[in-house]
Amino acid sequence: MSTVTATEEFTELDSVVVRFSGDSGDGMQLTGTQFTNASAIAGNDISTFPDFPAEIRAPAGTLAGVSGFQVNLSSHEIFTPGDSTDVLVAMNPAALAANLPDLRDDCIVIVNEDAFTKHNIKKAGFAENPLEDGTLERFRLHRVKLTTLNREAVADIEGLSQKEIDRTKNFFSLGLICWMYDRPMEPTLEWVQKKFKKNPTLVEVNTKAFKAGFHYGETTETFQLRFRIAPARLNDGIYRKITGNEALALGLVTAGKLANKDIFYGSYPITPASDILHALAALRHFGVRTFQAEDEIAAMGATVGAAFAGAFAVTASSGPGVALKSEALNLGLALELPMILIDVQRGGPSTGLPTKTEQSDLMMALFGRNGEAPLPIIAACSPSDCFDTAIEAFRFAVRATCPVIILSDGYLGNSAEPWKIPDPGKMEPIKVVHPSKVDGQEFMPYERDPETLGRPWAIPGTPGLEHRVGGLGKAPVTGNVSYRPEHHAQMVEDRQAKVDKLTDIIPDQTTHGPDSGDLLVMGWGSTYGAIRAAVSRAQSEGYSVSSTQLRHICPLPKNLPDLMGRFKKVLIPEMNCGQLAFYLRGKLGVEVESLTQITGRPFKIETIQDAIRDLLGKDAK
Amino acid sequence: MATRTANGKAPTPKLSRKDFASDQDVRWCPGCGDYAILAQMQKMLPELDIPKEDIVFVSGIGCSSRFPYYMNTYGIHSIHGRAPTLASGIKLTNPKLKVFVITGDGDALSIGGNHLMHVLRRNIDLTVVLFNNRIYGLTKGQFSPTSRTGHVTKSSPLGSIEQPLNPLSVALAAEATFVARSIDVETKHLQDTLQQAAQHKGASFVEVLQNCNIFNDGAWHHVTKDDAKEDHLLRLEPGQPLVFGQEKQKGLRVSGLGLEVVEASQADTSPFDPTEKSGALAYALSRMEYPDFPVPIGVFRQVDMPTYETDMDAQVAFAKSKKGDGDLLDLYLSSDIWKVGGDGKVPEERNELKKQIRS
Numbered sequence: 001m002s003t004v005t006a007t008e009e010f011t012e013l014d015s016v017v018v019r020f021s022g023d024s025g026d027g028m029q030l031t032g033t034q035f036t037n038a039s040a041i042a043g044n045d046i047s048t049f050p051d052f053p054a055e056i057r058a059p060a061g062t063l064a065g066v067s068g069f070q071v072n073l074s075s076h077e078i079f080t081p082g083d084s085t086d087v088l089v090a091m092n093p094a095a096l097a098a099n100l101p102d103l104r105d106d107c108i109v110i111v112n113e114d115a116f117t118k119h120n121i122k123k124a125g126f127a128e129n130p131l132e133d134g135t136l137e138r139f140r141l142h143r144v145k146l147t148t149l150n151r152e153a154v155a156d157i158e159g160l161s162q163k164e165i166d167r168t169k170n171f172f173s174l175g176l177i178c179w180m181y182d183r184p185m186e187p188t189l190e191w192v193q194k195k196f197k198k199n200p201t202l203v204e205v206n207t208k209a210f211k212a213g214f215h216y217g218e219t220t221e222t223f224q225l226r227f228r229i230a231p232a233r234l235n236d237g238i239y240r241k242i243t244g245n246e247a248l249a250l251g252l253v254t255a256g257k258l259a260n261k262d263i264f265y266g267s268y269p270i271t272p273a274s275d276i277l278h279a280l281a282a283l284r285h286f287g288v289r290t291f292q293a294e295d296e297i298a299a300m301g302a303t304v305g306a307a308f309a310g311a312f313a314v315t316a317s318s319g320p321g322v323a324l325k326s327e328a329l330n331l332g333l334a335l336e337l338p339m340i341l342i343d344v345q346r347g348g349p350s351t352g353l354p355t356k357t358e359q360s361d362l363m364m365a366l367f368g369r370n371g372e373a374p375l376p377i378i379a380a381c382s383p384s385d386c387f388d389t390a391i392e393a394f395r396f397a398v399r400a401t402c403p404v405i406i407l408s409d410g411y412l413g414n415s416a417e418p419w420k421i422p423d424p425g426k427m428e429p430i431k432v433v434h435p436s437k438v439d440g441q442e443f444m445p446y447e448r449d450p451e452t453l454g455r456p457w458a459i460p461g462t463p464g465l466e467h468r469v470g471g472l473g474k475a476p477v478t479g480n481v482s483y484r485p486e487h488h489a490q491m492v493e494d495r496q497a498k499v500d501k502l503t504d505i506i507p508d509q510t511t512h513g514p515d516s517g518d519l520l521v522m523g524w525g526s527t528y529g530a531i532r533a534a535v536s537r538a539q540s541e542g543y544s545v546s547s548t549q550l551r552h553i554c555p556l557p558k559n560l561p562d563l564m565g566r567f568k569k570v571l572i573p574e575m576n577c578g579q580l581a582f583y584l585r586g587k588l589g590v591e592v593e594s595l596t597q598i599t600g601r602p603f604k605i606e607t608i609q610d611a612i613r614d615l616l617g618k619d620a621k
Numbered sequence: 622m623a624t625r626t627a628n629g630k631a632p633t634p635k636l637s638r639k640d641f642a643s644d645q646d647v648r649w650c651p652g653c654g655d656y657a658i659l660a661q662m663q664k665m666l667p668e669l670d671i672p673k674e675d676i677v678f679v680s681g682i683g684c685s686s687r688f689p690y691y692m693n694t695y696g697i698h699s700i701h702g703r704a705p706t707l708a709s710g711i712k713l714t715n716p717k718l719k720v721f722v723i724t725g726d727g728d729a730l731s732i733g734g735n736h737l738m739h740v741l742r743r744n745i746d747l748t749v750v751l752f753n754n755r756i757y758g759l760t761k762g763q764f765s766p767t768s769r770t771g772h773v774t775k776s777s778p779l780g781s782i783e784q785p786l787n788p789l790s791v792a793l794a795a796e797a798t799f800v801a802r803s804i805d806v807e808t809k810h811l812q813d814t815l816q817q818a819a820q821h822k823g824a825s826f827v828e829v830l831q832n833c834n835i836f837n838d839g840a841w842h843h844v845t846k847d848d849a850k851e852d853h854l855l856r857l858e859p860g861q862p863l864v865f866g867q868e869k870q871k872g873l874r875v876s877g878l879g880l881e882v883v884e885a886s887q888a889d890t891s892p893f894d895p896t897e898k899s900g901a902l903a904y905a906l907s908r909m910e911y912p913d914f915p916v917p918i919g920v921f922r923q924v925d926m927p928t929y930e931t932d933m934d935a936q937v938a939f940a941k942s943k944k945g946d947g948d949l950l951d952l953y954l955s956s957d958i959w960k961v962g963g964d965g966k967v968p969e970e971r972n973e974l975k976k977q978i979r980s
Binding site: 037040041042043187231232233234235236237238239240241242250253254257262264266283284285286287289291293294295297298299300301302303304305306307308309310311313327328331335421422423424425426459460461462463464465466467468469470471472480481 | 699
């Protein structure tokens with residue numbers, strides 16, 4: 001929170017990181033989202049990080065039940081939700097305890113004093129009351145009786161239980177923070193109107209709570225400072241906020257339109273991928289058919305069937321679900337039909353960390369199928385990039401007639417950033433050809449297109465092209481069942497060559513910064529923001545360092561070996577134990593440095609900056 | 622009779638059995654019951670009056686699952702137990718297609734048990750034909766989920782200690798709207814049953830008692846080979862009483878919560894009605910096993926229910942009627958928006974807003 005100028009009333013900041021934290025039932029995700037919306041509308045660049053437990057309502061007041069929402073607001077372009085918190089709103093002692101390690105000195109801490117009862121303090125693991133014992137000395141502490149103040153504020157509204165009233169205290173805190181950061185009231189008040197339009201009492205109580213919080217800031221003398229963050233200088237355009245999961249849903253529907261195809265989405269509920277299902281289920285008017293299958297295997301099987309019948313077929317899941325889909329995905333590979341599998345990765349192994357992020361499914365995506373089973377893999381690197389990735393994945397799938405894997409993760413899926421709304425009219429159509437019968441010619445289901453090596457996507461309902469496909473070994477061209485050695489060898493080679501052929505349309509890998517130097521920091525997926533920000537800082541410190549984010553993991557861009565060779569060292573930060581590093585060492589025979597983190601949380605900018613300094617020496621050259 | 626085409630093109634001459642035979646050599650063991658089922662299917666299909674390009678056969682893994690390779694229609698030989706899932710995706714994508722799932726007792730009731738249950742209860746308009754030979758044939762003779770307790774096989778040298786599943790009871794419990802049984806060697810009955818199943822609107826399920834002459838020969842001899850086989854068979858016919866035997870000398874009577882075999886004169890004479898909604902009698906009939914009871918064949922249950930894909934299409938049509946054909950830009954804009962540059966104000970008029978995005 002670097003101070004730029006102080007006016008009479010406002011201190012101008014160029015960025016701030018605010019974190020709302022409370023019990024799972026305290027409505028922190030909602031509060032954070034509303035604050036983000038108000039800030040986005042005010043023109044700030046934003047980046048959010050929702051961080052919640054897998055349990056819907058863990059026991060109140062416990063560390064296990066703490067749900068947080070962090071947002072970074074800025075007047076310039078930002079790439080991450082921020083390393084450390086500038087302002088913490090803690091609804092109870094557990095929320096304070098959970099966030100203490102992330103608070104920088106002089107951080108503003110607003111606590112709901114009412115929640116600091118002996119019982120709650122003990123539950124949070126504090127020996128003494130942290131508000132009294134000096135624990136918070138290095139912070140700017142504000143003790144606010146949120147519960148009491150909120151009760152008083154809405155006391156004249158009849159027909160609500162104490163519990164219902166207390167549930168609105170998050171709106172009081174939202175109002176206070178909106179006042180503090182000079183956010184307009186309107187977006188939140190409009191949202192309340194819309195959300196509770198069927199229940200006027202709830203509109204009234206939430207409106208009152210919000211306004212009371214806002215006015216509390218104004219009238220009390222506790223808060224002497226208000227802050228302003230100027231609008232960010234983003235490119236001109238109309239913007240909205242978008243999460244990775246929303247962007248995937250929009251991208252899939254867009255791809256369908258670009259190809260004049262209906263989307264079939266076969267899926268089984270799983271965290272953190274379910275939001276894609278929810279988004280698509282609401283889009284029946286786009287011809288989207290969502291099929292909530294009986295299990296992950298069925299979701300994949302139905303996707304393969306839909307692809308055979310001619311739909312743009314998609315399934316999505318997370319690690320444990322993708323493991324279950326492996327066999328049916330491999331059938332899709334053997335049938336050589338276009339479709340998409342999205343893996344919104346989470347911490348593993350097994351059930352692992354359902355709501356926490358990780359990039360540990362890379363090896364599964366590359367190699368997690370029986371037999372020689374190569375598939376194209378694209379890793380989205382930001383929430384808005386998820387949109388482009390979905391469209392690109394369908395281009396690949398149609399061209400190479402095979403399943404394409406999209407790797408996202410929990411962080412990308414749930415985090416939001418501004419998205420400049422594109423003009424769909426300017427997007428290149430996706431050309432799909434379903435062959436029809438040519439008189440006098442026998443149809444050959446596995447006759448390959450010499451340019452793409454894909455096979456004809458002949459769909460049921462087409463007279464004269466009746467044919468059978470299956471998972472058994474087959475002869476080239478005819479696709480008839482065959483176990484002959486030369487047939488098997490050729491089919492294996494053809495399927496690999498077909499995937500490799502995609503390099504014809506994969507753009508060259510480019511760098512942020514010079515295309516040669518001492519160090520290339522190469523990431524994939526959601527590490528983009530932290531890497532980009534860390535490298536920018538290192539560059540401004542004078543280091544010879546560039547960054548690049550690998551979106552195309554299989555096949556790799558043609559120029560990648562050359563690009564890597566132009567740097568003395570290559571550093572690969574990953575939220576796993578070094579899977580991309582392992583892959584590149586084997587695939588390209590190159591030596592790389594690995595920076596790994598397996599905490600279930602995204603990288604901090606600082607962590608990557610430190611690694612750069614360690615590799616290049618403390619002083620910039 | 623002429624064949625309609627799905628896209629309304631000129632009628633073509635009626636298809637024959639030969640039109641449905643593919644160019645692939647059939648490779649089941651000589652004497653296998655599958656041959657008879659394949660023949661009846663190929664004979665039956667022309668009766669449906671559907672062009673062959675609109676027919677899809679989907680199978681899983683097992684001897685029976687080689688079936689699609691021998692049909693000159695569209696087909697997928699998929700993976701073990703999952704055929705219903707692929708068939709669901711096909712039918713939902715193109716509801717005009719006639720979809721058959723070919724499966725076996727291991728494929729449908731063991732590895733694919735979950736999918737069978739769900740494809741039936743969703744009432745997706747497709748026909749599941751389960752070849753029940755009470756053995757794993759392709760893997761050379763292990764006991765299956767329909768093998769009798771005590772059955773000695775390679776994987777149960779001291780006899781199977783498992784209780785078998787009854788395929789029809791499973792189908793009825795899964796809310797299948799058409800449930801029937803036939804026998805590989807009852808050619809006419811089999812052809813009729815397959816045709817009724819295919820013409821049923823909704824999920825139809827046919828168990829075919831099929832002989833594996835290599836690994837489980839004679840599993841169904843009591844209803845196929847015995848001189849007294851008619852005494853062991855109950856031929857279900859709508860509108861007819863439940864009587865059976867060479868001379869129709871036996872019948873059934875409700876006893877407690879089940880059925881008992883009695884002399885025809887003492888039998889319940891009310892006509893059998895497979896359209897009865899509760900399916901209670903159908904279930905009781907499905908429980909009857911030789912030698913205590915005759916083995917019923919024919920249609921156990923046939924009720925009308927909305928199909929999944931019809932309801933799905935209705936939702937799509939409803940959504941389009943309410944919201945119009947989906948417009949991408951409207952979709953992108955269905956969130957709080959703000960403007961950077963220019964006057965910084967988002968135009969209130971939607972068309973003006975779209976114009977700015979397009980410019």
